[in-house]
């Protein structure tokens with residue numbers, strides 16, 4: 001399986017033909033190129049020599065009979081086969097296609113566009129062959145035998161007229177679909193030509209006439225002129241002016257006409273041209289360079305192999321304890337009988353930690369009656385964690401889940417190696433664990449689109465978070481997903497520090513990517529909101545509805561990076577202890593989280609929030625409403641279960657990764673996969689040891705709330721480093737708090753305060769969201785002047 005993963009990672013990074021490596025491609029490419037060239041030369045030579053070689057063509061192996069073809073017998077035979085017996089001179093196209101295939105392989109270009117070229121190349125060959133077979137049937141070399149025969153057959157069935165119609169139709173298909181030539185193109189072409197000619201005429205006409213009139217004028221001199229002449233002159237002059245005006249009017253009119261004509265036309269031409277140009281441009285770039293590959297910067301990145309994970313089941317899988325099954329069955333039947341509930345049928349499904357007994361009660365028994373016996377059945381089975389599902393949705397049976405005496409661990413290895421996970425075509429696939437029927441349960445985080453996770457301490461939350469992160473590490477390249485990790489407990493997620501420059505995102509100028517400080521969480525959440533707004537803006541510009549469409553368009557090189565477009569990785573925000581955050585920061589955290597949860601699904605930001613205390617003041621209505629997907633590990637009370645799932649049941653779980661998952665409607669019982677810290681460490685070590693990006697993914701800068709507080713303009717209260725800070729800002733002409741943090745080695749809050757004071761002093765402009773503030777003082781002289789005059 002490990003192998004399959006590595007091959008998968010390889011195939012992800014390369015679009016390889018039958019798995020050929022670069023060298024093999026060059027050799028094969030050269031081979032095809034020369035074969036194509038040989039064919040071309042043979043065909044060319046065949047045109048002149050075929051008559052001479054024709055009578056001896058069957059004597060290929062007779063060395064005494066020479067051949068006139070440049071490639072001798074071989075060439076003559078190929079020419080005979082492809083041109084005479086085949087498709088006529090259209091065979092040249094074949095040799096060109098073979099050469100081109102060689103070049104594609106040699107230069108390692110995308111094979112998809114090659115396939116397209118072949119398709120249309122063969123299509124064109126067919127049309128040419130049939131066309132020439134029809135119009136030049138007396139020259140067999142032109143249309144070839146195939147062209148001739150096809151025409152013959154066509155003539156028999158649809159007659160000559162029908163054949164012409166078919167040829168024309170096939171030709172039009174080629175023009176429209178392949179060459180994208182439409183009648184509109186042609187009329188536009190003629191019109192623009194006509195307009196150009198008109199303009200040219202207009203340009204040359206007045207020049208010629210002016211010259212003629214000048215000639216006339218020079219024949220008269222002022223002296224010779226009588227008053228009548230002068231009057232005449234004036235007339236002539238007027239006429240001349242008028243003439244000129246006329247002409248200029250004409251010209252204007254002509255221009256107007258041509259303009260209005262071309263306006264109409266141009267508008268159409270321009271829009272169609274522009275669109276097609278962009279399309280054609282992007283198509284050309286894609287043809288030449290292939291699609292944009294976001295993984296290119298880390299193209300040698302290797303996904304971790306599954307060997308890094310431990311196999312807790314040691315290949316044995318779950319063991320079925322027949323005795324236990326029988327005992328439980330008897331107890332269930334007995335207990336129900338005690339309450340006069342007869343059972344028509346009973347069936348057991350053995351899961352990794354829980355066995356599901358499905359019963360069909362006798363006719364006329366009320367379901368609620370069984371449901372009410374939950375505690376009694378639990379008592380009689382003397383087992384924790386009995387859950388009764390009455391009825392099982394979509395099945396018409398009643399389920400009683402009974403924990404096994406010897407639960408088996410579901411290893412991360414077993415779920416990660418399952419074909420369900422390996423072949424998952426999901427944006428953010430997560431292999432959570434196994435369901436009651438022992439099937440691997442894989443879901444797409446992108447579809448959830450946010451996840452709320454709760455469970456009392458020690459019931460498997462942290463393991464669950466690790467399972468989610470590990471799943472993504474096994475499936476997604478660092479270019480495709482970034483994590484923002486919030487870990488107030490400071491210990492749970494530290495291991496992921498090693499992959500900071502691969503997979504983590506952080507605020508600019510912060511040291512640690514994993515956020516352990518609650519005040520920084522607020523900035524990060526707000527920064528994510530800014531990122532969200534920026535991404536929405538990009539989506540709007542690209543005229544797409546979600547990140548998937550956006551990235552597809554970007555990969556197809558239809559979005560220009562010069563216009564701010566970039567490949568957008570998914571961002572997964574993980575908050576390990578949400579209760580702690582809400583307690584300390586309250587609304588400041590709740591508002592951006594709710595905003596992200598409401599809006600971020602389309603732009604690829606997904607939240608995972610875990611808490612030990614699923615009480616209503618932590619999981620507020622606003623949070624709950626925006627987190628349809630929820631996971632409950634074992635909780636201590638029914639109320640907690642209701643808070644998290646809107647249903648009971650989580651209080652009856654057995655712990656150690658036993659969990660309930662809901663995505664809005666059905667509640668599914670799952671055994672969470674188990675991944676231990678050493679395993680996660682191995683994976684992060686493996687990834688961390690590989691080439692990384694120069695830095696972690698940068699989130700947009702967010703300047704804290706304090707910048708919005710009333711400006712403090714008193715000079716005495718200014719920071720000691722106020723003047724130094726002003727100097728730094730004015731010299732760099734960049735009003736950012738992070739610049740001060742770096743240059744003056746200040747903490748975030750102090751730098752923010754100084755920026756406020758600089759704003760109050762009129763040195764920098766007001767807060768502008770993600771952008772740096774404007775610096776209002778142009779140079780040091782102006783600054784000194786300003787400070788002196790204060």
Ligand SMILES: Nc1ncnc2c1ncn2[C@@H]1O[C@H](COP(=O)(O)OP(=O)(O)OP(=O)(O)O)[C@@H](O)[C@H]1O
Pocket residue numbers: 409410455456457458459460461462463464612656657658671672673674675
């Ligand atoms: N899926 C699982 N399969 C088997 N055992 C598990 C599983 N998940 C957790 N456990 C066991 O439960 C213990 C506690 O798990 P975990 O640390 O995830 O709990 P937690 O809910 O995060 O606790 P806390 O909130 O105190 O950090 C683990 O050390 C492990 O022994």
